[in-house]
Amino acid sequence: MCPVDNMWFTHSSLGLLWILQQQLGSGSITSIKCQPVTEQVLPKDYERYDAPLEDGQPSIVQTEMAFLTLKSVDPETMTYETDIFLSHIWREPRLCDVSFSSINRTLEPKFFEELWRPDTYFYNAHSGTVQEILTKNQYSKLWSNKTIFFNARISLKLTCDMVLRNYPHDTQTCAIILKSLSYTDKELKLVWKRMDVSSQIVLPQHDVIKTETKEEQDSYGFGNFTRLTGIIHLKRRTGYFVIHTYIPSFLVVIMSMISFWLPPESAPARVALSVTSLLTLVTQQAKSSIPSISYVMAIDVWMLGCIAFVFATLVEYAFVSFTLQRKRKNTKGYTTKVNPGQSPSGRNQLAFETTKQPELKEIPNIDDRIVVANRIDRVSSFLFPSAFLIYIFGYLAHYLW
Ligand SMILES: *[C@@H]1O[C@H](CO)[C@@H](O)[C@H](O)[C@H]1NC(C)=O
Ligand SMILES: *[C@@H]1O[C@H](CO)[C@@H](O)[C@H](O)[C@H]1NC(C)=O
Numbered sequence: 001m002c003p004v005d006n007m008w009f010t011h012s013s014l015g016l017l018w019i020l021q022q023q024l025g026s027g028s029i030t031s032i033k034c035q036p037v038t039e040q041v042l043p044k045d046y047e048r049y050d051a052p053l054e055d056g057q058p059s060i061v062q063t064e065m066a067f068l069t070l071k072s073v074d075p076e077t078m079t080y081e082t083d084i085f086l087s088h089i090w091r092e093p094r095l096c097d098v099s100f101s102s103i104n105r106t107l108e109p110k111f112f113e114e115l116w117r118p119d120t121y122f123y124n125a126h127s128g129t130v131q132e133i134l135t136k137n138q139y140s141k142l143w144s145n146k147t148i149f150f151n152a153r154i155s156l157k158l159t160c161d162m163v164l165r166n167y168p169h170d171t172q173t174c175a176i177i178l179k180s181l182s183y184t185d186k187e188l189k190l191v192w193k194r195m196d197v198s199s200q201i202v203l204p205q206h207d208v209i210k211t212e213t214k215e216e217q218d219s220y221g222f223g224n225f226t227r228l229t230g231i232i233h234l235k236r237r238t239g240y241f242v243i244h245t246y247i248p249s250f251l252v253v254i255m256s257m258i259s260f261w262l263p264p265e266s267a268p269a270r271v272a273l274s275v276t277s278l279l280t281l282v283t284q285q286a287k288s289s290i291p292s293i294s295y296v297m298a299i300d301v302w303m304l305g306c307i308a309f310v311f312a313t314l315v316e317y318a319f320v321s322f323t324l325q326r327k328r329k330n331t332k333g334y335t336t337k338v339n340p341g342q343s344p345s346g347r348n349q350l351a352f353e354t355t356k357q358p359e360l361k362e363i364p365n366i367d368d369r370i371v372v373a374n375r376i377d378r379v380s381s382f383l384f385p386s387a388f389l390i391y392i393f394g395y396l397a398h399y400l401w
């Protein structure tokens with residue numbers, strides 16, 4: 001029941017004032033206005049736990065979200081942080097028909113607590129707070145058409161499932177999901193009014209490429225619930241990785257290939273070059289990867305490819321060195337002669353025979369061996385860089401186009 005008596009009292013006192021004003025002819029009284037008392041607005045039998053149904057239709061709660069900041073998109077914890085303004089707009093037809101014509105009142109927090117409110121929550125929130133500096137960043141307004149507008153500034157840490165197979169060329173879709181806790185779609189329907197991501201947001205590693213909104217329904221045994229999903233598409237900027245990973249590792253691989261132009265005899269130089277390159281790449285790989293991800297990412301493919309190339313140059317040198325070693329053995333006049341009837345794995349037997357039967361060289365002489373070693377180096381010096389280029393194009397083709 002609406003407090004009609006009170007209203008009558010208010011109106012009649014207004015009338016009295018008006019009469020007084022007429023009689024006294026004073027202008028000062030016009031400035032006294034009777035503010036609509038918020039208590040008058042609530043009927044006595046108001047149930048603040050019942051959603052305001054209109055003709056049995058669910059209450060429509062329009063929702064607006066404005067993203068003020070976006071930050072800390074973290075693939076390790078799979079979360080991101082944001083500050084949003086969340087507004088809900090809904091009609092409350094159960095309010096009394098007080099003269100609403102001129103009101104656009106900001107409701108007292110205490111009065112707002114007396115009203116029915118949509119009990120929305122963020123489904124994928126990790127943590128969140130309503131900002132409280134300098135006052136609690138939350139207000140509500142009552143509009144003249146019995147519409148209530150609620151607005152709050154909320155800081156949220158939200159989960160975002162990231163698939164990082166293409167890292168660092170990945171595009172992430174991070175969602176914000178809003179649902180009602182207890183009202184099914186027969187009582188409350190959440191609808192999108194607007195979602196807005198400020199164009200001034202600058203993320204250190206990402207660009208916001210687009211946003212979209214979705215209205216969906218979740219079915220549970222005891223009812224269906226509407227769900228609002230706002231999706232932000234984030235594209236990672238690769239500048240950081242080009243400068244800190246791709247270019248250095250590319251140069252290290254090229255550096256290791258310089259070894260093909262060094263003489264085969266200078267073992268310390270060539271081994272040192274390959275081993276330093278290998279160590280550099282292995283440390284860099286550990287640094288560039290995301291430790292908590294256990295599947296293979298694009299960056300891992302790249303780094304492992306580079307490591308494989310450097311390792312191959314080391315193996316190539318081992319091979320070159322081996323041909324030279326055989327050469328040295330031959331200079332001492334020894335040769336291997338394996339008895340065809342015996343297993344070649346009989347090492348002792350072999351050693352015995354080689355020491356026992358010094359023979360004249362059958363295998364080409366020193367100069368020929370050096371020529372062979374040089375030829376291997378020349379071929380490698382074309383083969384390796386070409387293979388590396390093909391690898392780079394393959395990598396780019398797979399992950400960028
Ligand atoms: C109340 O506020 C709304 C929204 O700000 C505005 O459109 C409307 O004109 C205002 N009404 C009055 C009576 O001031
Ligand atoms: C109520 O009034 C506000 C502001 O004047 C307006 O934005 C809103 O759409 C109105 N709602 C309805 C249900 O008429």
Ligand SMILES: *[C@@H]1O[C@H](CO)[C@@H](O)[C@H](O)[C@H]1NC(C)=O
Pocket residue numbers: 217219221222223224
């Ligand atoms: C939920 O929605 C589905 C279809 O969208 C419908 O078949 C089902 O009856 C609904 N459940 C309830 C409890 O309303």
